[in-house]
Amino acid sequence: MVSRVIPVETFDLVIFGGTGDLARRKILPGLFRRFRSGQTPEGSRIIGAARSEIDSDGYRVMIAEAIAEFGGDEASDSDSLAAFLATLDYVAIDAKGDGGWADLAQKVRSDVVQAFYFSVAPSLFGDLAERLHSHKIATPDSRIVVEKPFGRDLDTARALNAVLSTHFNEDQIYRIDHYLGKETVQNLMAVRFGNVLFEPLWNNHYVDHIQITVAETVSVAGRGSYYDKSGAMRDMVQNHLMQLLCLIAMEPPSRFGADEVRDEKLKVIRALQPVAPHHIVRGQYDAGPDGPSYRNDAENPRSFTESFVALKCHIANWRWAGVPFYLRTGKRMKARSSEITVVFKDLGHTIFEGDTARHRNILSIRLQPNEGMDLQVTIKEPGPGGMRLIDVPLDMTFADALGADAEEVTDAYERLIMDVIRGNQTLFMRGDEVEAAWRWTDPIIQGWEARNDVPKLYDAGSTGPEDAMMLLHRDGRKWREVKG
Structure with a gap:
C-alpha cells in the first residue's frame, strides 16, 4: 500500500469547520485512529477553526465526546486518547472578517507540512483562501482540502476552480471524494x-x-x-x-x-x-x-x-x-x-x-x-x-x-x-x-x-x-x- 511506503512528515492540520458534523463524525475520529496506529509524527498538531466561541480546552472536551460516540472500540484507549487530545488546539475565527486570523497566524508553523481542510460551505472557500494569503499564513507548499459539492453545474464548478486557483496552484488543491x-x-x-x-x-x-x-x-x-x-x-x-x-x-x-x-x-x-x-x-x-x-x-x-x-x-x-x-x-x-x-x-x-x-x-x-x-x-x-x-x-x-x-x-x-x-x-x-x-x-x-x-x-x-x-x-x- 502507498500509505505504508511514503513516510508522514510532521504537520500542522487546520480544520475550518472544526466543530461541524463532518469533523466530529469522520475527520477527527479518523485522525485519532491514525494517531493510535503510530502514523502521526511527534510534534504534529491539529487546529480546529470555527465560529464557536470556545477555548482550546473546551474544544478538546468536544472532540473527546465525538470520539467516544463515533470512534468505535479505539475510543476506550484512554492513554492514547489523552495523548491525541494534547495535539489539538482551537481558534475562534470569522471566515468573512478579520477576527481570529492573527491568532491563527501565530499558531501555524511555516517549517512543517501545512494542510488546511475546508470543511465548510463552498461559498466560504474564496474568503478562506484570500485570508490565508493576506495574513501570510499559507506558503507555496501549503495544501488545501475541499469537500464536495464542487459546484452544482459546469459554470459554478469553473467559478469555484477560478476562486481556488487565485491563491493556490493545482498541485496544492485536494478535492476529496471519500469513495x-x-x-x-x-x-x-x-x-x-x-x-x-x-x-x-x-x-x-x-x-x-x-x-x-x-x-x-x-x-x-x-x-x-x-x-x-x-x-x-x-x-x-x-x-x-x-x-x-x-x-x-x-x-x-x-x-x-x-x-x-x-x-x-x-x-x-x-x-x-x-x-x-x-x-x-x-x-x-x-x-x-x-x-x-x-x-x-x-x-x-x-x-x-x-x-x-x-x-x-x-x-x-x-x-x-x-x-x-x-x-x-x-x-x-x-x-x-x-x-x-x-x-x-x-x-x-x-x-x-x-x-x-x-x-x-x-x-x-x-x-x-x-x-x-x-x-x-x-x-x-x-x-x-x-x-x-x-x-x-x-x-x-x-x-x-x-x-x-x-x-x-x-x-x-x-x-x-x-x-x-x-x-x-x-x-x-x-x-x-x-x-x-x-x-x-x-x-x-x-x-x-x-x-x-x-x-x-x-x-x-x-x-x-x-x-x-x-x-x-x-x-x-x-x-x-x-x-x-
Missing part, C-alpha cells in the same frame, strides 16, 4: 493492473456489460433542504459513480502517479457519449411500511427532485465500444450496498448440453458493506447423475482474508487525509476532471427541466422503480440483486 479512499476502490486498480489474469480480458471482446450500484437505505430526513436542491444526479452520479466508472474503464496509466492516473480518468469522461432520455430513469421514494415519503422527509409536498437515478451509458473508444455501463443509485433502497459488477460474455461454444446462459463468469467488487470481491466461476455440481453445472464464488472478503491479526482496514477519510500530508494527489480529483464530469452531466439535468420530467415513484425499501428493471430487461439482462 476513492475505500480499500476496495484501490484494490480495483491492483486487480486490474497487477494480475495477468484480468487485464487481457478487460475489453469489449470478453466483457458483456458492467453494473455500478450505490444503494442506500437512509432517507433524506435531516438534510432535505440541501438534497432537494441537489438530487441524486448531482449528489451521487456526477462524483461518486463517475469516479468508479473512470477507475473501472480507464486505460493503464504509464505509472501509478497522480497526474498519470488522473489523465486516464479524464479520457474516460471525455469519451462518455450523451445519454438518450429513454436510457435514463429518475425515481423518488414513496411512503413505505417503515418510513414516510421523500416529499415528507424533504418537507416539500410538490418536490420533483429525484432520490434515484439509473442510466445506461456507453464509452466511445476502442476498448469499450458496444459495452453498456449501467449505473444506479438511490435512497431508501432495499439494502445498503455499493458494488461494481463485471459480467463477462457467454462462451463462444459449449460442450455441455442444456441452457448455459446463466453460467457466466462475474467479478463483483464490493465497496460496502463487507468490503471485498468475488469471482463467480462454473464448476460441476458434486455427486453422481451426469454433468450438472453450478456457479460458485471465489470469495475474498477483506476482513476474512486479512486475518484477525492484520491491521484493520483503514477508513476512507483517514487514508485520504494522510495522503494529503504525504502530498499524494492520486486519489483526488483534478479541476479539469471535475469540469468534464459536469459537462457530461449538465445536459441530462437540463433535459429533465426542459421536459418537465416527473420522477417515477418507488416504494421505500424496494429496489427502485420498475422502469429501472426494464432498462436492463429490454437488453436481455438484469440487475444484480442488491444485498446488504
